[in-house]
Amino acid sequence: MRLLVIEDDARVGAHVTRGLRDAGHTVDLIADGREGLFHAAAGGYDVIVLDRMLPHVDGMAILSALRTGGDPTPVLLLSALGTVEDRVAGLRAGANDYLTKPFALIELVARVDALGRRPAPASEAMVLEVADLRFDLRGRTVERAGRRIELSPREQRLLEYMLRHQGHVLTRGMILEAVWDYRFDPQTNIVDQHISNLRQKIDKGFTPALIHTVRGAGYTLRVES
Amino acid sequence: MTPRLATLWHSFTFRLTLAFMVFFCVSVAVLLAIGYWATIHRPLEQVEASIEQDARRFAALYGDGSDTTALVAALRREVNRTAGRQFYHMLVDSRQNVLSGNIPVYPGELGNGPWLRIEFELNDGDIDSEHEAFLRVVPFVDGGRLLVGRDTEDIDEREELITQVLGGAATLAAMLGLGGGLLLSLGVGRRIDAINRAAQRVLVGKMAERVPVRGTGDDFDRLSMTLNAMLDRIQALIASISRVSDNIAHELRTPLTHLRGDLELLEVAASRTGDDLLTTTATRARDDADRLQRIFDALLRIARIEVGRDTPVREALDLSTLLHEAVELYAPVAEQRRIAVTVAAPPVAPMRGDRHLLFQAICNLLDNALKYTPEGGAVTVSLGIDAGTMRLDVRDTGPGVPAEHRARLGERFFRADPASGADGHGLGLALVRAIARHHQGSLEFPAVAQGFIARLSLPGEPPAR
Numbered sequence: 265m266r267l268l269v270i271e272d273d274a275r276v277g278a279h280v281t282r283g284l285r286d287a288g289h290t291v292d293l294i295a296d297g298r299e300g301l302f303h304a305a306a307g308g309y310d311v312i313v314l315d316r317m318l319p320h321v322d323g324m325a326i327l328s329a330l331r332t333g334g335d336p337t338p339v340l341l342l343s344a345l346g347t348v349e350d351r352v353a354g355l356r357a358g359a360n361d362y363l364t365k366p367f368a369l370i371e372l373v374a375r376v377d378a379l380g381r382r383p384a385p386a387s388e389a390m391v392l393e394v395a396d397l398r399f400d401l402r403g404r405t406v407e408r409a410g411r412r413i414e415l416s417p418r419e420q421r422l423l424e425y426m427l428r429h430q431g432h433v434l435t436r437g438m439i440l441e442a443v444w445d446y447r448f449d450p451q452t453n454i455v456d457q458h459i460s461n462l463r464q465k466i467d468k469g470f471t472p473a474l475i476h477t478v479r480g481a482g483y484t485l486r487v488e489s
Numbered sequence: 490m491t492p493r494l495a496t497l498w499h500s501f502t503f504r505l506t507l508a509f510m511v512f513f514c515v516s517v518a519v520l521l522a523i524g525y526w527a528t529i530h531r532p533l534e535q536v537e538a539s540i541e542q543d544a545r546r547f548a549a550l551y552g553d554g555s556d557t558t559a560l561v562a563a564l565r566r567e568v569n570r571t572a573g574r575q576f577y578h579m580l581v582d583s584r585q586n587v588l589s590g591n592i593p594v595y596p597g598e599l600g601n602g603p604w605l606r607i608e609f610e611l612n613d614g615d616i617d618s619e620h621e622a623f624l625r626v627v628p629f630v631d632g633g634r635l636l637v638g639r640d641t642e643d644i645d646e647r648e649e650l651i652t653q654v655l656g657g658a659a660t661l662a663a664m665l666g667l668g669g670g671l672l673l674s675l676g677v678g679r680r681i682d683a684i685n686r687a688a689q690r691v692l693v694g695k696m697a698e699r700v701p702v703r704g705t706g707d708d709f710d711r712l713s714m715t716l717n718a719m720l721d722r723i724q725a726l727i728a729s730i731s732r733v734s735d736n737i738a739h740e741l742r743t744p745l746t747h748l749r750g751d752l753e754l755l756e757v758a759a760s761r762t763g764d765d766l767l768t769t770t771a772t773r774a775r776d777d778a779d780r781l782q783r784i785f786d787a788l789l790r791i792a793r794i795e796v797g798r799d800t801p802v803r804e805a806l807d808l809s810t811l812l813h814e815a816v817e818l819y820a821p822v823a824e825q826r827r828i829a830v831t832v833a834a835p836p837v838a839p840m841r842g843d844r845h846l847l848f849q850a851i852c853n854l855l856d857n858a859l860k861y862t863p864e865g866g867a868v869t870v871s872l873g874i875d876a877g878t879m880r881l882d883v884r885d886t887g888p889g890v891p892a893e894h895r896a897r898l899g900e901r902f903f904r905a906d907p908a909s910g911a912d913g914h915g916l917g918l919a920l921v922r923a924i925a926r927h928h929q930g931s932l933e934f935p936a937v938a939q940g941f942i943a944r945l946s947l948p949g950e951p952p953a954r
Contacts, residue, residue, distance in 0.1 A: 273743065279750035344742045366746035366782055369753050418817060444818065448849035449787070451856045451917055457821030 265310035265380045266290045270300035270326065271342065272318050276365070280313060283369040284376065297321030304330055309337055310380040313372070316343035316354065324357055331358035338379040342367070351447070370481040374433040381432065392427040394474060395487045397466060399427055408470055418443070419462050426475070426485040435482035459483055502674035510666025514659055521655045529648050536574065536623055536639050537604075543567070543637045544625040547578075554583060554631040561589045564637075575640035577622045583632040592622055592636070602626065605636070608645070621645040680709045684716065693929050696724050731792065738789050745785070749778045787916040791901065794846070794923040808838040808847065808879055808947070812872055815851040819859060827865050834872035838879055839950040842928045847947075850924040853917040854883040854943045861887035861941065874949055879930075881945040889941045895934045921945065 267284055271277040272295045281291045292309075294300040297318035304312055304326065312330075316323040327339055341359040343350060354362045361375050392399040396409045404420060406413045415423065425442045426434065436455040441447065459475060467473045476484050498504075550560040557580065567576045568591055579590035593609050605624040610617050624638030683701050690698040699720060700713040752775040759767040816832050823830045858868045866886040873880045890898060894905040899922040902915040921943075922932040930947035 273746075275747050276750065279747075279754070282754075344739055344746075364786075365742055366749040366778070368779075369750065444814070446814075446848045447845045448852060449783070450818075450852060452819075452822060452859075454818055454822065457825065458818075461821050 265376075266308060267292070267311050267313065267376065267380075268300070268304055268309045269293045269313045270297065270304070270318065270323070271295065271313070271315040272297075273315070276315075276342075279369065280372060283373055284313075287373045287377070289376075297323070297326060301326045301329055304337070305333065305335065307335070307337070311376050312337055312339045313376065314339050314341055314359075316341055316345065316350075324354070327354075327357050327359060340372070340375055340379060342372075368435075368481075370433070370478075371435045371437060374435045374481060375438065377432050378429055378434070378438065392424065394427060394430050394485065395472065396470070397427075397474060399423060406466070408466055413465055415462075415465060418458070419465070422458060422462055423466070426483070429485075431484065431486045433478045433481050433484050439482070500674045500678055502677040503670050506666060506670025506673050510663060510670065513666060514662050517658050517662055518655070521651060521658070525648075525651055529644055529651070532644055533623070533641065536641060536644075540623065540625045540638055543576075544627050544635070547635060547637055548627045548629075551629055551633070551635065554629055554633050557582070557588055560635075564589055573639075575620075577624065577636070577638045577640065579634075579636040581634045583629075585632075590636075592624075592638075594636070605638070606641070684709075684713060688716070691720060693926075696720075696727065734789065734792055738785070741785065745778065745782055749775065749782070752778055784916065787920060788901070791916065791920050791923045794920075794927045803841040804844065805839065805841055805950070806844045806847070808840055808881070809834045809836060809872060811844060811848050811851060812838075812870060812881070815848060815855055816870060818852065819855045822859050823868065826859065826862075828859060828862050829867045830870065831867070832870045834870070835874060838872055838874060840879060840947060841950060842947070843924075846924045846927065850921045850945060851881070851883075853921045854881075854945065857917060857943065858883050858885040858887070858941070861885060863887065877949050879947045879949045881947070882942055883945075884937075884940060884942045886940045889937065889939065890934065892936060895936070898934050899932055918943075 267289050269277060269280055269284070269291055271280060271293065274295065277293050277295060281293045284291045292303065294303055297320045300314070300318070301321065314323045314326060318326075323341065323343075327341070330337070330339070338360040339358065340361045340363060341354045342363055342365060343354065344365045351362045351364075360379050363372060363375060390400070390402050392401065398407045399420075400406075401424070406415050406420070406423065422439070422443050425439065436453065439455050439459075440450065463475045467475055472487055474485055474487065476486065476488065478484055547560060547563060550563055551557065561580065564578045564580065568578070570576065577592045579592055579594060580588040582588055592607070593611075594607060603626055605626060606621065607624065608619065608621050611620055619642060620640055621642045621644075622638045623641045624636045627635040627637070629635070687698050687700040699717045702710050702713045702717070704710065752771060756768070756771040756775050759771040762768075812834050813832065816830055820830065855868070855870070862868055862885040868886075869882070869884045871882045871884070873882075890905045897903045898905060899918045901919045903919075904915040918932070925932045925945055925947065928947050930945065933944045933946070935942050935944055
């Protein structure tokens with residue numbers, strides 16, 4: 265993917281750029297707000313990573329300018345402000361995701377990935393599939409190799425989210441936000457437990473394994489080649 | 490007593506007025522007593538002395554009772570004297586025949602005491618006039634008796650007047666006092682109430698509230714202005730503290746971001762060298778940076794919630810749903826540790842609040858309970874609604890917390906048992922407490938014989954009108 269990073273802090277910018285390039289993306293790094301807006305408006309980017317506080321122009325102003333101009337490019341807002349209302353303000357201004365500094369590089373890369381390959385809105389598909397796993401969304405039934413698997417409603421939501429983002433690295437934070445819809449800080453690694461339960465049901469006794477742990481990052485659902 | 494009356498009784502101003510009323514009544518009584526003594530008791534004493542003289546004088550004329558002509562003549566003479574008080578008498582011989590007299594008393598009615606006060610009516614032409622006589626009874630050896638006395642109608646009238654005034658004045662004073670007390674306590678009470686209400690609003694975090702000032706410059710205004718000045722000062726201090734913490738947050742976040750980024754790089758580079766010591770050290774350092782950030786975030790969050798900087802979100806929500814979702818979220822942890830979690834909650838528990846913060850609070854309580862309950866134990870979560878207050882109890886069968894430590898639970902960085910090995914930074918309950926206060930609720934740890942209870946109380950949705 266072609267990415268634009270607008271970040272005035274040189275070290276953070278270099279770090280982010282390096283991480284995204286390692287993940288196989290093409291990255292343009294701009295340190296100045298006005299120049300950043302100029303580049304962003306020119307278009308051609310799959311995702312824009314935007315620092316909230318920039319010299320000359322506020323990151324939020326750039327975001328508003330983009331959205332007012334009708335530019336739909338997904339934007340991930342980076343901010344040193346971690347409060348709930350900052351986050352809400354950012355999302356309301358048109359950001360697609362929000363990450364508080366300091367962040368784990370792998371979390372940023374995973375989120376950028378998810379933003380760049382968003383599933384078609386309101387995916388029409390009534391059945392989600394991977395390998396021999398089938399999730400019938402209409403009947404809310406899950407089968408693997410023709411065998412019916414009973415899942416709790418929450419496990420179904422978790423599986424649906426992973427199926428819709430198959431192949432992507434999903435961090436614990438992303439999973440919590442998408443499946444539980446609460447913004448909070450679990451003191452225990454609670455997501456791991458739920459993934460492990462889901463794994464027991466859909467992977468145990470079947471090959472190939474579908475849910476994989478990505479060390480230091482999170483999980484992904486895919487058929488390993 | 491109805492609640493209203495009870496409130497009135499407990500109000501300081503009302504009691505003060507009651508006290509003044511009693512004081513006032515006593516003063517009136519003392520004044521009247523002095524008046525009684527001066528206008529009734531003393532004149533009566535003088536009359537008594539002069540009657541005593543008369544009695545002695547006339548008794549001497551009685552002799553052995555065989556000839557009373559001189560006595561009767563002397564008595565008649567005295568009756569006809571016009572100066573001074575009207576003279577009354579009655580002379581009865583040994584056979585109880587009235588020999589002379591000018592009072593309508595039957596000898597049989599006479600008592601045995603030496604002094605008599607009688608009231609009677611005299612018909613003088615066509616006017617009936619009331620009279621009172623103060624009489625000395627002098628008994629003679631032969632069974633005859635002499636009564637001499639004076640008219641005391643004027644004194645009697647005064648006495649009646651004073652008795653009436655005493656009764657009336659006391660009643661009036663009591664009524665005035667009560668009425669005045671009510672008015673005073675209403676008036677003063679209203680001012681005190683206004684101050685109290687403003688203080689309570691400040692207490693629940695509305696730091697911008699001020700005590701109303703009337704502008705009359707009276708004592709209450711001066712008190713209100715002092716309180717307001719104090720609130721201004723406190724608010725300024727809080728603002729400066731939160732400014733400092735915001736600055737610290739911002740200044741620390743940048744180096745922390747750099748540090749974390751570099752450590753991450755180091756970690757990746759180390760893992761490529763295949764050097765285990767280098768890799769684990771780098772990972773540990775990165776973990777520590779993460780931990781630092783979490784503590785730091787939690788602290789800032791508590792501070793912001795406490796100061797009320799996070800604009801309070803007041804969306805309608807169902808606490809019961811939140812509770813079930815939190816329990817469900819933690820179910821795998823409970824299962825793994827073989828802890829039975831039971832939930833008792835009404836189907837719906839509507840309230841207004843911030844669902845993310847409340848969910849966080851419930852999760853922290855659950856997390857704590859699961860952490861400190863030994864394997865095979867039980868955690869009970871119950872939600873009750875009592876008089877508009879939601880009471881959420883998270884009870885566990887863990888070792889509990891001794892009373893001396895319970896009081897400090899919820900303080901930042903306080904850990905009841907640092908050696909327990911359970912991880913955490915001692916901010917979990919502090920965050921719950923901040924969230925509870927943010928919602929005008931409270932977090933308490935009631936004493937229990939066994940285990941531990943964390944009780945979160947939150948105001949429920951007021952009933953729809």
